[in-house]
Amino acid sequence: xxxxxxxxxxxxxLYPLTYATNKHLLPVYDKPMVFYPIATLVDAGVTEVLxxxxxxxxxxxxxxxxxGKELGITHLEYAFQESEGGIADALRLCEDFADxxxxxxxxxxxxxxxxxxxxxxxxxxxxxxFLRQVPDPERFGVPVFAPxxxxxxVAIEEKPAQPKSPYAVxxxxxxxxxxxxxxxxxxxxxxxxxxxxxxxxxxxxRGALQWAxxxxxxxxxxxFESLFRTNVYWARKTTGQRCENFDAYFG
Numbered sequence: 444x445x446x447x448x449x450x451x452x453x454x455x456x457l458y459p460l461t462y463a464t465n466k467h468l469l470p471v472y473d474k475p476m477v478f479y480p481i482a483t484l485v486d487a488g489v490t491e492v493l494x495x496x497x498x499x500x501x502x503x504x505x506x507x508x509x510x511g512k513e514l515g516i517t518h519l520e521y522a523f524q525e526s527e528g529g530i531a532d533a534l535r536l537c538e539d540f541a542d543x544x545x546x547x548x549x550x551x552x553x554x555x556x557x558x559x560x561x562x563x564x565x566x567x568x569x570x571x572x573f574l575r576q577v578p579d580p581e582r583f584g585v586p587v588f589a590p591x592x593x594x595x596x597v598a599i600e601e602k603p604a605q606p607k608s609p610y611a612v613x614x615x616x617x618x619x620x621x622x623x624x625x626x627x628x629x630x631x632x633x634x635x636x637x638x639x640x641x642x643x644x645x646x647x648x649r650g651a652l653q654w655a656x657x658x659x660x661x662x663x664x665x666x667f668e669s670l671f672r673t674n675v676y677w678a679r680k681t682t683g684q685r686c687e688n689f690d691a692y693f694g
Contacts, residue, residue, distance in 0.1 A: 444563060444617075445544050446484035449533045450477055450504070450551030451497035451524040456666055465500040467551035468507055469670070472677040475507055476664060478514065479554035479677075483615070485515035487560040489547050492516050493540045495533045497524035529636025530614075531626050538623045546622070550614030550663065554673055556680065557659035563617065569651030571617035572599075572643060574610040575661045583611035584640045586654065596652055601632075601640040612643070613661055 454466030461469070467477040477494070484492060492511065496504055501523055511519035522536045534548060547563060562571065574586060585606040589595040599612055622642060629641040646652040660680075664670040 444489050444566070445541055445546050446489040446492040447534065447537050447540070447546055447548045448477065448480050448484070448492060448494045448551050449530060449548065449614075450494055451533050452527055453498050457670065461500075463500075464503050465496060465498060466664075467496075468500070468503055469664075471554060471664065471670075471673055472681055474677075476554070477504070477508070477551050480549040480551055481508075481511070481514050481516065483549060483553075483555060483557075483559065484547055486558065487547065487563045489563065490515060490517040492518070493520045493522060493537055494551075495522045495524055495536055497527070497533075527636070529632070530639040531629060531637035531642050534639070534642075535623065535626045535637070541620060541623070543620045545620070546618050548616045548618065552664040553614040553661065554664065554677065555613075555615070555657055555659060555661040557657040557661065559615070559655075559657075562655050566617045566653075568619045569649075569653060570619070570622070570643060570646040571653045571655060572596075573613045573615040573657050574654055575613050575657045576609050577611045580606040580609055580611050583613075584643070586610055586612060596647060596654055598647060599640050599643050601638060612640075613657060614663060615657070616643075 450467040454461035457466055468475045471479060494504060520540055524533045524536060545566060581602060581604060584599045584601050585603055585608055586596045587598040587600060587607045589597045625642050625645045629637055632638045643652060660676055662669050662673045664673045
């Protein structure tokens with residue numbers, strides 16, 4: 444299996460922090476943000492990695508990551524997304540790199556301490572989405588479960604005003620090689636992007652979408668609030684203690 448980290452976009456919701464560099468290179472405690480999704484892949488045995496980036500700070504990744512060897516990557520490539528065309532548009536650029544293999548895809552602002560190695564090891568075909576219960580599912584793609592079978596997803600709704608479940612589809616996916624054929628069939632959404640939710644729903648329609656719960660911490664870092672929460676968690680986990688300053692300032 445090969446790994447893909449999607450780290451494009453302008454990070455406009457985090458202005459002015461992202462005026463100077465790509466969002467995925469902002470610090471999360473003592474590491475650049477992108478180090479965390481890299482660790483998730485490497486820990487699962489996925490060490491051939493492609494990073495899709497874009498925008499005016501794309502070159503910053505090479506200065507930070509170099510060839511990735513110090514992070515456990517055995518082969519590192521980069522692709523440039525010329526416009527903000529959505530997650531599926533970024534994934535479209537990875538077909539040559541995948542070269543017919545299954546792929547593990549993770550958004551560059553997602554950090555988790557959950558181990559996905561066992562799921563990766565048994566994945567063969569179709570698609571796998573990783574779910575996490577969240578307090579604000581309306582910010583994400585939300586799975587809709589069959590009324591007669593709570594283990595079967597019948598649809599994924601993108602940022603619904605009235606979520607039908609408390610789960611978010613996290614930015615972590617496994618796909619077989621047919622994902623690129625699916626991307627070629629989907630149309631841009633109302634906001635002009637190729638939506639990964641449409642890709643996942645295509646797998647639903649085939650009866651080929653699987654899911655697993657992430658067992659551990661997970662957060663994106665796309666807003667000031669989620670970036671702050673992510674920093675607090677990793678600071679506490681890394682130091683191994685609830686130091687006096689953390690308790691005073693963060694509760």
